[in-house]
Amino acid sequence: MKHSTSCKPQTGLHREGGRAATGPYSPYGEEAHSDADKASNWRYNFGYLDENTKRMLRRGLLKAVAIPGYQVPFGSREMPLPYGWGTGGIQLTASLIGRQDVLKVIDQGADDTTNAVNIRRFFGRVCGVDTTEKSADATLIQTRHRIPETPLKAGQIVVFQVPEPEPLRLLEASEVETRKLHAHQEYGLMHVKLYEDIARFGHIATSYDYPVRVNGRYLASPSPIPKFDNPKLHQSPALLLFGAGREKRLYAIPPYTDVDSLAFDDHPFEIQAWDTSCALCGSHDSYLDEIVTDDAGSRMFVCSDTDYCTSRREDAR
Amino acid sequence: MKPILQVKQLAKRYGDRYGCRDVNFELYEGEVLCIVGESGSGKSTLLATLAGRLAADEGEVTFRDANGDWHELSTLAEAERRRLARTEWGFVTQHARDGLRMGVSAGANVSERLMALGHRHYGQLRATAAEWLEKVEIGAERLDDPPSRFSGGMQQRLQIARNLVTRPRLVFMDEPTGGLDVSVQARFLDLLRRLVHESGVAVIMVTHDLGVARLLAHRTLVMQQGRVVEAGLTDQILDDPQHPYTQLLVSSIVQA
Numbered sequence: 044m045k046h047s048t049s050c051k052p053q054t055g056l057h058r059e060g061g062r063a064a065t066g067p068y069s070p071y072g073e074e075a076h077s078d079a080d081k082a083s084n085w086r087y088n089f090g091y092l093d094e095n096t097k098r099m100l101r102r103g104l105l106k107a108v109a110i111p112g113y114q115v116p117f118g119s120r121e122m123p124l125p126y127g128w129g130t131g132g133i134q135l136t137a138s139l140i141g142r143q144d145v146l147k148v149i150d151q152g153a154d155d156t157t158n159a160v161n162i163r164r165f166f167g168r169v170c171g172v173d174t175t176e177k178s179a180d181a182t183l184i185q186t187r188h189r190i191p192e193t194p195l196k197a198g199q200i201v202v203f204q205v206p207e208p209e210p211l212r213l214l215e216a217s218e219v220e221t222r223k224l225h226a227h228q229e230y231g232l233m234h235v236k237l238y239e240d241i242a243r244f245g246h247i248a249t250s251y252d253y254p255v256r257v258n259g260r261y262l263a264s265p266s267p268i269p270k271f272d273n274p275k276l277h278q279s280p281a282l283l284l285f286g287a288g289r290e291k292r293l294y295a296i297p298p299y300t301d302v303d304s305l306a307f308d309d310h311p312f313e314i315q316a317w318d319t320s321c322a323l324c325g326s327h328d329s330y331l332d333e334i335v336t337d338d339a340g341s342r343m344f345v346c347s348d349t350d351y352c353t354s355r356r357e358d359a360r
Numbered sequence: 361m362k363p364i365l366q367v368k369q370l371a372k373r374y375g376d377r378y379g380c381r382d383v384n385f386e387l388y389e390g391e392v393l394c395i396v397g398e399s400g401s402g403k404s405t406l407l408a409t410l411a412g413r414l415a416a417d418e419g420e421v422t423f424r425d426a427n428g429d430w431h432e433l434s435t436l437a438e439a440e441r442r443r444l445a446r447t448e449w450g451f452v453t454q455h456a457r458d459g460l461r462m463g464v465s466a467g468a469n470v471s472e473r474l475m476a477l478g479h480r481h482y483g484q485l486r487a488t489a490a491e492w493l494e495k496v497e498i499g500a501e502r503l504d505d506p507p508s509r510f511s512g513g514m515q516q517r518l519q520i521a522r523n524l525v526t527r528p529r530l531v532f533m534d535e536p537t538g539g540l541d542v543s544v545q546a547r548f549l550d551l552l553r554r555l556v557h558e559s560g561v562a563v564i565m566v567t568h569d570l571g572v573a574r575l576l577a578h579r580t581l582v583m584q585q586g587r588v589v590e591a592g593l594t595d596q597i598l599d600d601p602q603h604p605y606t607q608l609l610v611s612s613i614v615q616a
Contacts, residue, residue: 214461227439229446231476235461238468238475241482242504307482 090137091169100138107295112257119291130288132204136185145173147181152189152347190272192329192351195281203266205287210254210264230262256303271314271330276302321346324355369419372409379405380586390560394573397583403566411532450523450531454538456515460507467503473526492521513544533565582606
């Protein structure tokens with residue numbers, strides 16, 4: 044099932060105020076696009092960003108891949124969506140996407156929530172690339188808060204949206220100091236947070252954005268994915284890229300890299316587990332969302348990964 | 361007995377002015393050295409320069425580590441200096457707020473340096489932290505309270521525990537009794553004297569209070585306008601001050 048494929052120039056942008064919906068929006072006026080070729084009728088550059096910006100981003104990404112987990116600064120551009128909505132991820136995607144790519148966008152595991160729909164449609168419009176909801180069909184996956192349940196493959200690229208790239212930030216407010224801590228590998232501080240968790244709750248209560256050590260060197264934030272997804276980072280066949288637009292940092296976990304989640308000897312790393320299975324597809328081993336279904340307190344647990352859940356139900360049928 | 365710290369012709373400039381200059385001394389293992397002087401005499405500048413927190417402009421400071429190797433601080437790589445600061449040194453500040461993590465529990469404060477050294481067993485960290493809280497008379501039952509709920513004296517004692525837990529060989533203290541009232545200060549000094557004696561740690565302490573120096577210090581340096589005007593055994597300095605400024609300081613102690 045290919046969803047909203049072929050997003051070639053669409054007739055009209057739906058804007059408040061009643062712009063004539065005859066052709067694509069052009070900042071140069073109506074006549075400017077009259078003789079443009081059909082495939083790239085859009086007045087923006089392919090992928091929205093200009094080529095120099097893409098080049099800057101790609102250079103940053105190369106450095107990030109060369110030094111796994113290291114936060115590379117970049118000149119974050121203003122994007123047509125607010126900080127916190129995925130400006131970092133969207134810039135990385137824009138610099139990576141090619142005409143042959145098939146894009147999937149995930150928001151909290153789902154393909155049909157606001158953030159996912161809008162970013163997918165955005166790239167459909169500014170690139171004219173194919174989009175999909177199937178994890179297996181996508182070459183490029185931009186995600187927020189989840190890694191797909193379907194195992195990633197070699198050749199796929201996953202772009203994570205990151206609100207706070209610095210895992211030490213809550214404990215050390217100074218950027219100068221955190222950079223020094225990274226440079227000298229002084230990561231004892233991160234364990235202070237885990238210590239506090241155990242002292243307060245009896246176990247490591249950090250359940251998302253769980254700090255990891257990449258390739259035995261840099262401490263990194265896996266972005267706010269649940270710690271359930273942390274094991275998927277380890278030795279992943281896909282290239283994992285992280286972009287923080289507001290904080291202007293990008294970093295990477297190259298394919299087949301060791302990623303360890305921090306822990307104590309007597310309090311090892313554990314992922315979430317549920318004593319129920321998905322109410323829709325019956326999966327026992329996927330990440331479940333609790334959904335309240337009425338005012339009387341009834342609730343159901345369903346897969347957070349909508350593509351995984353849907354395809355399981357289709358297969359069962 | 362060998363010195364663990366040698367200071368030669370040390371100077372620190374602020375622009376054209378000297379914060380401190382022409383400082384020479386040696387510090388031996390287990391020795392407590394007090395630096396006294398009025399406000400602005402360069403005591404704290406000297407301490408920060410010795411601890412490597414400020415870069416020296418002239419002269420040199422050499423430190424002998426636990427393996428017996430000498431390190432010259434101005435040429436030492438930053439990574440190495442930070443390693444020394446983490447393993448061999450401690451630093452107790454005047455304001456507990458600067459030396460503690462106010463947002464996390466007392467236990468985490470004490471354990472932080474151990475975790476920085478690679479200790480990763482929660483049960484053992486906690487046991488060690490509890491033991492140290494007992495040692496500094498805070499009590500193990502306050503292990504999970506944040507330092508913001510401690511009194512000023514307790515916060516200073518927590519700082520001591522946090523620094524001594526890794527058994528450093530040299531601890532710098534910048535007016536640790538500054539904000540404490542007299543009775544709390546007396547108790548704090550008592551405790552400090554006992555811990556220093558037990559652990560054999562060397563201490564360089566800055567204070568403006570000659571009473572503190574009399575109680576703790578083996579030797580004392582008297583500073584005025586960035587220079588050391590008199591140095592010697594504490595008793596000698598207090599009983600027979602030679603320099604006019606020292607005489608003034610000694611005569612201005614309020615007799616109880």
